[in-house]
Amino acid sequence: MESFSMKCFLLGFTMLSLQINGLYGCFRNERLALLDFKASVREIRGDIADLLMPSWTKLAKNGDCCKWERVKCNSTTGRVNMLFLDSVGPNYDDMSRWYPNISIFYPLTQLHTLNLSYNAIAGFVGIQDSKSFNLNKLETLDLRVNYVDKSVIKSLGQFKSLKSLYLQSNRITGPLSDQGLSAFSNLKILNLQSNQLNGTLPIQFLGNFRSLEILDLSGNELTGSIPPNIGHYLYSLKVLALSKNFLNGYLPTPGLCQLQKLEELDLSQNSFRGTIPECLGKLSYLRLLDVSENQLSGKISSSMVAGLTSLQYIDLSHNRIEGVLSFSSFSNHSRLEVVQIVNNSNNLEIETEKPSWIPSFQLKVLLLPNCNLNKFSGMIPKFLFQQHELRILDLSHNNLKGNLEWLRISNTKLEFVSLRKNSFVGQLVLPPLPKCLWIDVSENQLHGKIQTNIAKILPNVIYLNISKNAFEGVIPSSIGNMIYWTSSHTDDRYPLYKGDIPNFMSALDVSSNKLSGEIPRELGKLNQLRAMNLSHNQLTGSIPTTLSNLSQIDSMDLSHNGLSGRIPQELKDLRYLKFFSVAYNNLSGRIPDFGPDFGTIDNSSFQGNPLLCGVPLIKRCKQGSDEGTRT
Numbered sequence: 001m002e003s004f005s006m007k008c009f010l011l012g013f014t015m016l017s018l019q020i021n022g023l024y025g026c027f028r029n030e031r032l033a034l035l036d037f038k039a040s041v042r043e044i045r046g047d048i049a050d051l052l053m054p055s056w057t058k059l060a061k062n063g064d065c066c067k068w069e070r071v072k073c074n075s076t077t078g079r080v081n082m083l084f085l086d087s088v089g090p091n092y093d094d095m096s097r098w099y100p101n102i103s104i105f106y107p108l109t110q111l112h113t114l115n116l117s118y119n120a121i122a123g124f125v126g127i128q129d130s131k132s133f134n135l136n137k138l139e140t141l142d143l144r145v146n147y148v149d150k151s152v153i154k155s156l157g158q159f160k161s162l163k164s165l166y167l168q169s170n171r172i173t174g175p176l177s178d179q180g181l182s183a184f185s186n187l188k189i190l191n192l193q194s195n196q197l198n199g200t201l202p203i204q205f206l207g208n209f210r211s212l213e214i215l216d217l218s219g220n221e222l223t224g225s226i227p228p229n230i231g232h233y234l235y236s237l238k239v240l241a242l243s244k245n246f247l248n249g250y251l252p253t254p255g256l257c258q259l260q261k262l263e264e265l266d267l268s269q270n271s272f273r274g275t276i277p278e279c280l281g282k283l284s285y286l287r288l289l290d291v292s293e294n295q296l297s298g299k300i301s302s303s304m305v306a307g308l309t310s311l312q313y314i315d316l317s318h319n320r321i322e323g324v325l326s327f328s329s330f331s332n333h334s335r336l337e338v339v340q341i342v343n344n345s346n347n348l349e350i351e352t353e354k355p356s357w358i359p360s361f362q363l364k365v366l367l368l369p370n371c372n373l374n375k376f377s378g379m380i381p382k383f384l385f386q387q388h389e390l391r392i393l394d395l396s397h398n399n400l401k402g403n404l405e406w407l408r409i410s411n412t413k414l415e416f417v418s419l420r421k422n423s424f425v426g427q428l429v430l431p432p433l434p435k436c437l438w439i440d441v442s443e444n445q446l447h448g449k450i451q452t453n454i455a456k457i458l459p460n461v462i463y464l465n466i467s468k469n470a471f472e473g474v475i476p477s478s479i480g481n482m483i484y485w486t487s488s489h490t491d492d493r494y495p496l497y498k499g500d501i502p503n504f505m506s507a508l509d510v511s512s513n514k515l516s517g518e519i520p521r522e523l524g525k526l527n528q529l530r531a532m533n534l535s536h537n538q539l540t541g542s543i544p545t546t547l548s549n550l551s552q553i554d555s556m557d558l559s560h561n562g563l564s565g566r567i568p569q570e571l572k573d574l575r576y577l578k579f580f581s582v583a584y585n586n587l588s589g590r591i592p593d594f595g596p597d598f599g600t601i602d603n604s605s606f607q608g609n610p611l612l613c614g615v616p617l618i619k620r621c622k623q624g625s626d627e628g629t630r631t
Contacts, residue, residue: 026064030080033108040100074110079108083115089119099122102124108135109137111135112138114140117166118144118146122146127155127156138162139163140162141156147171150172157180163187169194174198176199185208188211190209190215191214194219198222203234206233212236215237224247225249227255228252230255231257235260237261238262241266243269243290244268247270251275251276251291251296256280257283264286264287265286266290267290267291272291273295284309284310287335288311288313292316293319298323299323299324311335312336317342321347326350327351328352330359333360336361338363342394351374363387366387367393371398391416393416403426404426409431421443422443423444424441424444425444430458437461438463442465447472449474455481459483460483461485463507464509476520480523480525484528485506485528485529506531509533517541522546523547525549528552529552531553532555535561540561541563543563543571547571554576559581559585561584564587569592570592579601587611590621603616
């Protein structure tokens with residue numbers, strides 16, 4: 001009987017609750033609070049509010065606020081517990097400021113996640129309301145990319161339940177200990193990346209956050225060294241990111257090595273010196289190690305590397321590291337995906353063949369330029385034959401020998417390949433690489449013909465450099481069908497001078513080979529190409545008029561060939577052209593009037609063509625004729 005009565009009571013309570021909430025599936029007071037927030041957005045964004053929150057209406061069909069975009073509810077209680085209100089405020093770029101009324105959220109008593117990022121927030125109204133205690137379950141607050149300063153942080157002090165606080169890219173200045181953060185003693189995640197914090201690392205202050213697992217202070221103005229007792233105060237840390245500061249000194253031993261739970265350590269772009277502590281090899285959970293762009297020196301301990309068996313990402317680039325590193329130290333790193341050791345000096349050698357070993361990893365990124373790779377044998381690393389997931393590969397400036405058969409067999413997912421300045425021989429026979437954007441095999445000893453179906457093999461390439469080899473035959477006309485170079489883009493433009501092809505350029509460079517035949521008229525389809533270098537070959541015939549369709553071209557070098565005929569007058573309409581050279585050919589007739597806006601186009605651009613005439617040459621054209629006369 002009692003059980004029956006209890007069931008009747010629960011049924012009646014449920015029906016009453018449904019009536020109170022209008023059969024909408026979410027509580028009326030919470031729905032009204034959300035509508036009030038949308039109204040506040042409408043005050044500053046107008047009708048755009050309806051685009052940002054289209055289902056937030058009073059209409060019965062949209063009454064269940066748990067189904068609204070940007071809203072998540074607890075599946076059991078039906079209470080709103082997560083709000084994702086990013087990018088609804090004023091445009092951050094127009095310097096507007098927003099002071100939303102935070103008391104609007106006070107009816108949401110079960111709210112534990114609130115995302116207000118990218119909103120140009122400079123403070124809050126209603127922050128001191130006595131009902132602010134209603135948000136005592138708020139655990140995650142995301143205020144990244146706003147105008148938050150320390151006064152705003154201090155005003156949030158009553159939200160003591162916070163465990164995750166994201167404050168990156170704001171206006172937070174001064175010492176870390178002076179930001180009002182001490183109220184949030186339960187924090188597990190604190191992200192202050194890309195602010196203007198200065199001073200040293202206040203390790204005792206940070207020690208108040210005993211539960212802290214993720215600390216990101218990268219991109220600030222911190223100075224001094226890492227305190228040697230960091231392991232004593234921050235023993236719970238899993239992620240420590242201090243990159244892009246002005247930190248210096250030696251890496252503390254055993255301080256860093258006491259962070260036994262550490263999974264990510266990013267100390268890049270500082271001024272640390274000394275050696276990499278060997279004891280880091282004891283951090284068995286470490287997945288990411290980035291100490292690039294410092295002043296670290298000395299040898300890399302092979303035992304340290306071998307001990308980091310959880311590694312997925314390691315970057316030791318741009319330091320002063322020396323000695324010999326055996327790549328076999330990574331043999332048991334089954335999770336390893338990224339290895340970057342971009343070497344500035346000539347004092348580091350990487351040996352991949354001794355001792356013999358079998359890789360347990362599948363790399364996605366391998367950057368080992370200028371690393372004296374297999375210095376004495378010049379052998380191509382055998383482990384590359386077993387890598388099938390590579391996306392980015394840079395083995396440039398290593399004097400490696402042999403052919404590129406391994407490239408054809410093993411790696412079809414490549415997006416970036418740089419093998420320049422080695423001693424590779426044989427023909428370049430590539431497999432279809434539909435995702436490849438960049439390929440540079442310049443300054444080798446490759447020969448043979450360029451694959452006639454190159455456009456099908458590299459349909460999306462942005463940068464192709466095969467210069468300074470011994471390729472022969474004609475330039476395939478299929479190059480004119482490469483997708484990126486023939487599609488419309490809105491990429492930012494950068495000036496290009498002196499014929500150089502910088503790394504960000506969309507470019508075709510086949511210079512300094514033995515290519516012959518005519519310039520394919522199909523090259524005129526490459527209307528997004530920024531730089532083209534066909535110089536120092538054996539090309540003949542006339543310059544195609546279609547090259548005037550290269551509307552984005554900055555640099556065009558056709559010099560040192562056997563081209564004849566006239567320079568197309570239409571080339572003067574290439575408005576971005578800054579470097580142009582047809583020097584040392586057999587061209588004749590009047591030079592197009594490029595005018596003063598064409599950068600470095602001068603006498604040197606046309607020399608070595610005795611039958612050319614007109615400005616900027618001394619030789620003037622006869623009146624009413626394109627033939628020249630000496631003046």
